[in-house]
Amino acid sequence: xxxxxxxxVAFDNIETPHGKVDDCLGGAATHFALAASFFTPVRVIAVxxxxxxxEHEAVFTRRGIDTQGIEHAPGLSFHWTGSYVGNLNEAKxxxxxxxxxxTFEPKIPAAYTDSEYLFLANIDPVLQARxxxxxxxxxxxxxxxxxxxIADHAANLAVVLRELDVLLINDGEARMLSGEQxxxxxxxxxxxxxxxxxxxxxxxxxxxxxxGDRSFTGSKHVTVPFRAPALPLAEVVDPTGAGxxxxxxxxxxIASRPVLTPAVFRTAMFYGxxxxxxxxxxxxxxxxxxxxxxxxxxxxxxxxxxxHLDFEGA
Numbered sequence: 001x002x003x004x005x006x007x008x009v010a011f012d013n014i015e016t017p018h019g020k021v022d023d024c025l026g027g028a029a030t031h032f033a034l035a036a037s038f039f040t041p042v043r044v045i046a047v048x049x050x051x052x053x054x055e056h057e058a059v060f061t062r063r064g065i066d067t068q069g070i071e072h073a074p075g076l077s078f079h080w081t082g083s084y085v086g087n088l089n090e091a092k093x094x095x096x097x098x099x100x101x102x103t104f105e106p107k108i109p110a111a112y113t114d115s116e117y118l119f120l121a122n123i124d125p126v127l128q129a130r131x132x133x134x135x136x137x138x139x140x141x142x143x144x145x146x147x148x149x150i151a152d153h154a155a156n157l158a159v160v161l162r163e164l165d166v167l168l169i170n171d172g173e174a175r176m177l178s179g180e181q182x183x184x185x186x187x188x189x190x191x192x193x194x195x196x197x198x199x200x201x202x203x204x205x206x207x208x209x210x211x212g213d214r215s216f217t218g219s220k221h222v223t224v225p226f227r228a229p230a231l232p233l234a235e236v237v238d239p240t241g242a243g244x245x246x247x248x249x250x251x252x253x254i255a256s257r258p259v260l261t262p263a264v265f266r267t268a269m270f271y272g273x274x275x276x277x278x279x280x281x282x283x284x285x286x287x288x289x290x291x292x293x294x295x296x297x298x299x300x301x302x303x304x305x306x307x308h309l310d311f312e313g314a
Contacts, residue, residue, distance in 0.1 A: 001040060001041075001116040001117060001255050001256070002040065002041040002042065002043055002066075002114075002116060002255070003041070003042050003043070003117040003118070003119055003252065003255050004043045004045065004069075004117070004118050004119070004135065005029050005032050005036070005042060005044055005118075005121055006029070006044075006045040006118075006119070006120060006123065006127070006131050007027065007028040007032065007044075007046060007119075007121025007122065007123055008027035008028050008029055008030075008046060008078050008101060008121065008123065009025075009027040009029050009030050009046040009047075009052070009070060009077065010025075010026050010030070010077060010079060010080055010101070011023045011024065011025065011026065011078070011080075012024050012025075012026035012027075012080050012081070012240060012284060013080070013082070013094075013095075014026075014081075014083070014238055014240055015082075015083040015084070016083070016084045016088070016236075016237060016239075017084070017085075018235070018237045018238070018283075019237075019283070021238075023051075023079075024284030024285070025059060025284055025285050026080065026240060026241060026285065027078065028123075028244045029046045029121050029244075030059075030060075030285060031241035031244035031245045031248065031279060031285060031288065032119060032121055032245070032251075033060065033063075033065050033248065034059075034245070034248065034285055034288040034289065035244070035247075035248025035275040036119075036248035036249070036251055036252030036255070037063040037064060037065050037248075037252070038249075038252065038275075038293055038296055039249070039253050039255065039256040040117075040255040040256045041064065041066070042064075042066065042252070043066040043068075043069055044065060044067055044069050044070055045069035045070070045106050045107070045108065045131070046070050046071070046104075047071040047100050047101055047104045048072055048073070049072075049073060049075045049077040049099055049100045050075065051076050051077050052070075052072065059285065059289055062289075063289075066111075066112075068109050068111065068112075069107070069109050069112055071107065073100040074100075075099050075100045076097070076099040077099060077100060077101070078097070078098055078099055079095070079097040079099065080093070080095070080097075081094040081095035081096075082094055082240070084238075084239065088204075088236050088239050089203040089204065090172075091240065104123070106127055106130065106131050108131070108135070113134075113135070116139045116140075116255070117138060117139060117140050117141075117142075117251065117254070118132065118135050118138045118140070119142050119144075119247065119251055120132065120141065120142070120144065120160065120164075121144055121244065121247075122144045122146050122149075122244075124149070124153070124156075125149055125153055125157040125159065125160045126153075126156050128143060128160045129156065129159050129163070132160070140165045141164050141165050142164065142165060142168060143161075143163075143164045143166075143167055143168070143195075144167075144168050144169065144243075144244075145157060145160075145167075145169060145173065146169075147173055147176055150173060150176050150177050151176070158193060161190075161193045161194040161195055162194035162195075163194070164195040164196070165195070165196045166195065166196070166197050166198070166199060167190065167195040167197075167198050167199070168199045168201065168243075168250070169190075169198075169200060170202070170203070171183070171201070171203075174186045174187065174198070177189075177190055177193075178190050183208070184210075184225075187200065187208075187225070188210075190210075191211075192212075195212065196211070197209060197211045197212060198211075198212075199250070199269070201243050202230070203230070203242070204230050204232075204233075205230055206228050206229040206230040206273060207227075207228050207230075207246065207272065207273065208225050208226065208227045208228075209225060209226045209227075209228075209265065209269060210225050211225075226265070226266050226269065228266070228269035228270055228272070228273055228307075229303065229306060229307050230273055230276070230277065231273065231274075231277040231299070231303065231306070233277065233280065233281075235281070236280045236281075237280060237282055238280060238282065238283045239280045240284070241279045241280075241284070241288075242276040242280050243276070245272075245275045245278070245279035245288060246272040246273065246275060248272075248275055249268075249272040249273070249274055249275030249276065250268045250269060250271060250272030250275075252271070253267060253268040253272075254268045270303045270304070270307075271296075271300060273303060274296055274299045275288070275296070278291050278295075278296075
């Protein structure tokens, strides 16, 4: 079943201890769509400029991703410049040029209105809310946000949070949104704002799911948090797209299943970790462009083995 994702398609200039690249294809919608496309059909709504070439579009279409929702506008695409020094879990933003993204108004093609799953990637919550309003009949809505929207657009973000089945954010964003340092208390406060469940990404330490009173993952409410590991990697080349790739693997797997159960949700957390672990192995989207489904399943098995426990005496 198809996922509709609205977000950024961008070009990134990235420097890490492993090197430097300029103008590599990136953006939240790009990483999400590539990761999710291994599990289910994906449709993209974004805006790009004249520097977005047919070769760039082919990165999407080779994976069967529907790009008719990508608007081509006069000017340059969104460009982001960042570096990772010391702590690979946190990027230092050196420059942000919104360009055509500054006046982005998402337009939903008629062919997209039957999408059953909606992912609101990290964009202005006003735009997220508009897209949600235009897609009232989707089965499920997941969303992301960031510290800028939390700090300066809290009222608009609050509207979006009430619409979400799953909110995916990182540790720092959870603390900032809740005003709590303790992870459990932070999750309780965030869930009280409206989302039915919360997935907190911990970078190289995995991710934790928390469920609210309106949990939708089965006939009985799920109240116990679930922790999925991350794969220990000897080399992390570029973590820029890890979170969005996690979201793509997570949501792509959910959309591929006929019914959402607690087991499906937990399995999706593992596939999120799998896709995030591939994304960081190369700069930009390079690894996601070349990975195979066979490699994905092999790594999923590794995740299962890594987290399996045989109890003594069992």
